[in-house]
Amino acid sequence: MGRRYGLRGSAKGGKLRRRGRSARPPPMLPAAPLPAEAPETPAAPAPDACLNCAGTLLAGAGYCPHCGQPRPHRLSTAHVLHEILHVFTHADKSIFGFVGQVLTRPARVVADYLAGRRKRYFNPFQFLLLAVGVATVLAVQLHYYERIGEQVQLAMQAHGAPAAVLARVGQYFHAVGKFFNVWWLALMPLHALVAWAVYRRRLNYAESFFLLVIVGSVFQLYLILALVSVFLVVGLEPGSSTALLQATVYVGYLTWIGRGGLGLRWPRAVGSALVVSMLAGVINYGLNWLAFWGYVMHFRVPG
Template sequence: MSHSKTCLNCERPTIENFCSFCGQKTDTHKITFKHFFFHDIIHGVWHFEKGIWFTLKAALFRPGKAALDYISGKRIRYYNVFYLILLLIGLNIFINHIQDQLSHYYFNINPEPETDTAGKKVDDFLSNNSKLILFSFIPLFAINSFMLFRRKKLNFSEHFIISGMMFLGIMTIVTLTSLFYFTDYMNYTDFISPMFNIITPALILIYLIINYYKTFAETYTIFQNSIRVFSFITLLLLEVALLIILMIGYFTHWEYNLQVIYH
């Protein structure tokens, strides 16, 4: 292996292992099958997965600290948070599809006949726009934290990073707990999935309270921080409720009749 004094990519002079202009490595090793397989493939995949697992772990256990580190410039160890969110949303859609297929196979549960009801329109809208709907929670998180935690002196884009890391943690929780719903198709374990209908929302609520509190703990007193976190959760619940009301109202032509929605 030799190191070129001129970058082979941009032809700028180099003195280190990487070009300071374009970032390409300066080593000019000969490409062999052994090097290609063990370095370019195995090494590349390992580092790709390492970045993903590191980011998921950080989002799950210390999202606020990870987001603040990222904002401060410590970014090389993190995989793109928003790509990971989209990946987990897609994975959850796939898991739900598999569970629907299993329900049809084991319990002979078939989709209801298509009707032109508001409930059907709502279901279709949620199904066709699930990624967009879930992703739209991130701006809500960012707007709320930007309004409530102004003393931290972060701009809206930086609050958006914090919100993205928090939402990645939520999607990780949802993905992990969704696996327990496969116990419906096993003997003597079908009591587990109903428990997670309660456990999952509780975990998400606890996760948000703890991690938003820890993220801004150094900026506010215990009382001030507690009030802001409580206000954040309250605002978020009200916003979600408002979005649901607007969606139902739109598809029912603003005639709120629960029988229309659910039949």
């Protein structure tokens, strides 16, 4: 028994001794040096990537499907001449082609643009800004609004207006001619609000604004033609305003677009065009009247 107990005890003690041994830690290896940071350089586009937007070019495609830029090539004299010729001969997207489109096919332009077929046309918003700028330059050079102011001065002088008031009349019409583009463009959101109220079943506000961009472009083209032909070539005196011309263009082209571009019946197309034109004219007349009488009759020079 004792031997058995001794064996057990020795075994137990051995087991205890084995458990009590401390494990040696593994040897520490030297830390590997960190790789040097590479300088940050923009990654070059892949050979099949667009150099303009870095989009992927389709095999065999001549243009980028994302931004429309042609595949890169070095400029040459032939390419430059082609681009210059393109402005005058390609009627799909040139500014001169767009003139013919808005004058003779406005309903198709509006219908295509609202349907998403926009790539074929010159940017209508950019065209309107250019047309307004040209009309403003012509009006300033011809002193169109200043000559209207002279007629107003004569009429007010006949009714006994004092010299200070007559001077402010001239200043007012000088400012109107100088900032005609700003004034006319500032009225467009109000006109678009009227168009939206009339065409709200067919158009949202942004589409109504675009509708007036097209009609406004037509008006500016006819205004440029009138300024050059009637007042510069023929030499006639300017009328009291351009309101009659704008009203005529609005009624005619809104009817045209309403029938051919929006699919309205003739009575609805004509009636909607008349309502928009009359309300736009009321807005123009009212704001012009407030600005004129507020400056001329109530403005006082300090000192």
